[in-house]
Amino acid sequence: MTEVKLGIGYDEFEDGQRIGTEIEKLSSSPESTSISSLIIGDWGQAYENSSEEVVDALVKYSASFPALRKLFIGEMGFEECEISWITQSDLSALLPTFPELQSLTIQGGNELSLSQLHHDKLEELIIISGGLGKGVLENIATGRLPNLRKLELYLGVDNYGFDGSVDDIFPIIQPGKFPKLTYLGLKNSEIQDEIAEAIADAPILNQLETLDLSLGTLSDKGGEALLASDRIKGLKALNLSHHYMSDEMMERWRKSGLPVDVSDKQESEDGDDWRYPSITE
Amino acid sequence: MxxxxxxxxxxxxxxxxxxxxxxxxxxxxxxxxxxxxxxxxxxxxxxxxxxxxxxxxxxxxxxxxxxxxxxxxxxxxxxxxxxxxxxxxxxxxxxxxxxxxxxxxxxxxxxxxxxxxxxxxxxxxxxxxxxxxxxxxxxxxxxxxxxxxxxxxxxxxxxxxxxxxxxxLNDPADIANMTDKRRTQQILAETGISIPRPLGEEMKPTDYTSLRESMLTERMHRIFIKLACGSAASGLIAYQINPVTGAEVALTTVGVEHYITRPPIYYNSGKLRRYTDTATISGIIDWLYRHGAYAEQWIPKLGHGARSFDIRQLVVYGEACHSIARVSSTPITNLHLRSQRMSPTEAGLSEHIQEQVRDTAVHALAAFPNSGIAGIDVLVSGSSQRCFVVDVNPFGDLLYEVKYHGCSTYEWEMKVLFARDYIAKPPTPPVAQEGSA
Structure with missing residues (x-):
């Protein structure tokens, strides 16, 4: 596997370097045809400039990347840009451009859209954000990804763009929607309890191997709903790490004998009820 | 050893x-x-x-x-x-x-x-x-x-x-200059040492409003603001503004207590705080500038996994010796609570870059010719891999569990002083100098 990461630092951007040009350069290099994984980092002040240039360039030069199977748009850390400030764009044009793509990871939810989410071979869709808009949830609900095995959504908080509710989640977890789905992550949410309650007895659990509700504000309320469910007993892994459940609840999980991860217990601050998901920024 | x-x-x-x-x-x-x-x-x-x-x-x-x-x-x-x-x-x-x-x-x-x-x-x-x-x-x-x-x-x-x-060992005049970050960075820049670009080269900001103005006109949207005479993480803010939305985020250990009848009290909190409201942020920044502050470009530091780090490099009389990488999941690495200490090699720094870090640190201390011992904080840019000096600490040798040629920081300093005849000339030919450079 050949993996390449492209990115433009602050100074490079100020000096006139552009991500489009970098992608063009890469496309004309001899290694381009063997690249199976491409990571696009900061495209230059991503809080100010959207990923549109990335999409345009990848579409334009796609023929040079026949081996591409894995794509990450927006891999950047706190040293480069606030995750909740990363400006994305409509990335759907990438899908027909790379019909052999298997994995797409997107970081940043601002202005993100996947208006035409159709792909026959995509197995993995991961969206990391401080707040995912319900527009994107709707895109996913109306999308067609028959081969999708892993769907991981960092839902975030309303302050950073999460404007949905559990009602926007239901259409995504209808059985038959993603027939091959075995890994479902609905995580990093400030309504983690509601999500846990909504999914605890959902038929989709029958097809899942892993349910990932980590990094959010899960408390005893959500924990109780999950424990009461028979459907979760068929899971091979239940990830509830980074949570606000009580010691008693954690003990009940331990006694359940289920393959559950209840690590990284969070403490509410100063005894007040303010809790926050992991990526809120 | x-x-x-x-x-x-x-x-x-x-x-x-x-x-x-x-x-x-x-x-x-x-x-x-x-x-x-x-x-x-x-x-x-x-x-x-x-x-x-x-x-x-x-x-x-x-x-x-x-x-x-x-x-x-x-x-x-x-x-x-x-x-x-x-x-x-x-x-x-x-x-x-x-x-x-x-x-x-x-x-x-x-x-x-x-x-x-x-x-x-x-x-x-x-x-x-x-x-x-x-x-x-x-x-x-x-x-x-x-x-x-x-x-x-x-x-x-x-x-x-x-x-x-x-x-x-360190001249009091130098210590004064090293303790004032405005002066430290000026001395380093004049000596040709690479430092993060200061904000407001034309016109120094004097408060929150002029700071934001400078950030926008100079297109420097991510900065560190430092209390001029603060040490470690005291009075330090990682501050960024979004030029499109006007949003702002300040990460800092500075906490505020508000009162109705008297001005607020500012304190160093044990943990990193995150402010996004203008009232609090402008209050802290205005207060820092009243007491003297320095602002510079936030250069994205080299990462170690999802964390990033900088290097504390001790220099003793022209020789770089003990060093540690301060690895943190926050941009503020000099927080003891939140960062992990490891060797630069463990942090993934190549020998080639470590050599540059040492070289940079030695030159930085040489900018203070009347001082022999300081801990230099060096960051390596994640994109250009270049070294920048962000701080010179005249008391920067309190480093635990780091050895150089088998010596603790203080042992090494005493050995160097001895070897340089600062303490005394040995009365007899020196016994084998095990492990010393």
């Missing part, structure tokens, strides 16, 4: 220059020095407590008032003089704020790099003397620094008078 205790030949005390350390007796710094000297077979350093100096006793008086076995006549044995950090004691802090008062007896501001800038709402000696110890509260940073510079000036005078021929 054998036992370091064997390398110094035993000698009679008369041949040795005494080492006088001005510090806090019994703390980890003075304790570390004594331990190192004992391990190396050297006589203990003479510890002169800050408390005595700040109570008004002179260097000479204090040297003579020591217990008989430690008492020393400074005129006959010109000592090495070493200043330690005055931190860690509220009494010292209060006494220094009193020294910095506008009605203090000694008004020698000659070592203060910006001595003519007035301090905001200065406290009289009497008012300063009534300050109470409140956990973490930053009482009056600029007046503290003025007092500190006055004390440094006084020590320098007294040493010249009381012990001619004495040698400062």
């Amino acid at each position: 054998g036992m370091t205790g064997a390398i110094l030949p035993s000698q009679s005390d008369a041949l040795l220059r005494p080492l006088i350390v001005i510090g806090n007796p019994g703390d980890r710094r003075t304790g570390g020095i004594q331990e190192a000297r004992s391990n190396l077979g050297l006589t203990p350093a003479i510890i002169i407590p800050y408390a005595g100096l700040l109570a008004g006793q002179s260097l000479a008086e204090l040297s003579l008032s020591l217990p008989d076995e430690a008492s020393v006549d400074l005129r006959t044995a010109p000592p090495l003089l070493r200043l330690e950090s005055p931190g860690g004691s509220f009494e010292n802090e209060r006494a220094l704020i009193m020294l910095g008062a506008p009605d203090a007896e000694d008004m020698d501001d000659s070592l203060h790099p910006y001595g003519d800038h007035p301090d905001p709402h200065p406290l009289s000696v009497k008012t300063a003397g009534q300050l109470r110890d409140l956990q973490g509260v930053l009482h009056h940073p600029s007046q503290w620094f003025r007092g500190y510079c006055r004390m440094l000036a006084r020590l320098k005078r007294e040493a010249t008078e009381a012990c001619p021929g004495s040698v400062w």
Whole structure:
């Protein structure tokens, strides 16, 4: 596997370097045809400039990347840009451009859209954000990804763009929607309890191997709903790490004998009820 | 790397220059020095407590008032003089704020790099003397620094008078310059050392409003703001603005307590806080600028997994020695609570870049020709892999569990002083110099 990461630092951007040009350069290099994984980092002040240039360039030069199977748009850390400030764009044009793509990871939810989410071979869709808009949830609900095995959504908080509710989640977890789905992550949410309650007895659990509700504000309320469910007993892994459940609840999980991860217990601050998901920024 | 205790030949005390350390007796710094000297077979350093100096006793008086076995006549044995950090004691802090008062007896501001800038709402000696110890509260940073510079000036005078021929390991004037980040970075830049680009090269910001203006006009949307005389993470903000939405985020350990009838109190919180509201952010930034602040470009640091790090590189008399990577999941690496210490190699830094870090650090200290020992904070840019100096710490050698040629930081310093004949010429040919450079 050949993996390449492209990115433009602050100074490079100020000096006139552009991500489009970098992608063009890469496309004309001899290694381009063997690249199976491409990571696009900061495209230059991503809080100010959207990923549109990335999409345009990848579409334009796609023929040079026949081996591409894995794509990450927006891999950047706190040293480069606030995750909740990363400006994305409509990335759907990438899908027909790379019909052999298997994995797409997107970081940043601002202005993100996947208006035409159709792909026959995509197995993995991961969206990391401080707040995912319900527009994107709707895109996913109306999308067609028959081969999708892993769907991981960092839902975030309303302050950073999460404007949905559990009602926007239901259409995504209808059985038959993603027939091959075995890994479902609905995580990093400030309504983690509601999500846990909504999914605890959902038929989709029958097809899942892993349910990932980590990094959010899960408390005893959500924990109780999950424990009461028979459907979760068929899971091979239940990830509830980074949570606000009580010691008693954690003990009940331990006694359940289920393959559950209840690590990284969070403490509410100063005894007040303010809790926050992991990526809120 | 054998036992370091064997390398110094035993000698009679008369041949040795005494080492006088001005510090806090019994703390980890003075304790570390004594331990190192004992391990190396050297006589203990003479510890002169800050408390005595700040109570008004002179260097000479204090040297003579020591217990008989430690008492020393400074005129006959010109000592090495070493200043330690005055931190860690509220009494010292209060006494220094009193020294910095506008009605203090000694008004020698000659070592203060910006001595003519007035301090905001200065406290009289009497008012300063009534300050109470409140956990973490930053009482009056600029007046503290003025007092500190006055004390440094006084020590320098007294040493010249009381012990001619004495040698400062770090000159008090340099310590004043290293403690004021505005001056430190200016000196480094003038010497050609790479530093993060300062904000406001044309027009220095003076408050929140002018800072934001500079950030927008200079297109420097991500910066670090530092209290000019703060140490470690004290008064440090990682600040960014979104030029499109106008949003802002400040990551800092500065906490605020608000009151109805009097101005807010600013304190160092044990944990990193995240502010996004303009009222709080502008309050903190305005307060920092009233006490003197410095702002520079936030250069994305090299990462170690999902974390990033910078390097504390100790330099002792022209040679880079102990170093640690401070790895943090936040942009503020000099927070003990939140960052993990590891060796630069463990952090993934190549030998080639480590060499550049050492070289950068050695040159940075050379910009202060009258100082021999400092911990230089060097960051490596994640994109260009270039080294930048972000801080020079005159007391930056309190590094635990790091060895260089088998020595602790203090042992190494004593060995270097000895090797350079600062302590004494060995009376016999030196015993095998195990492991030394």
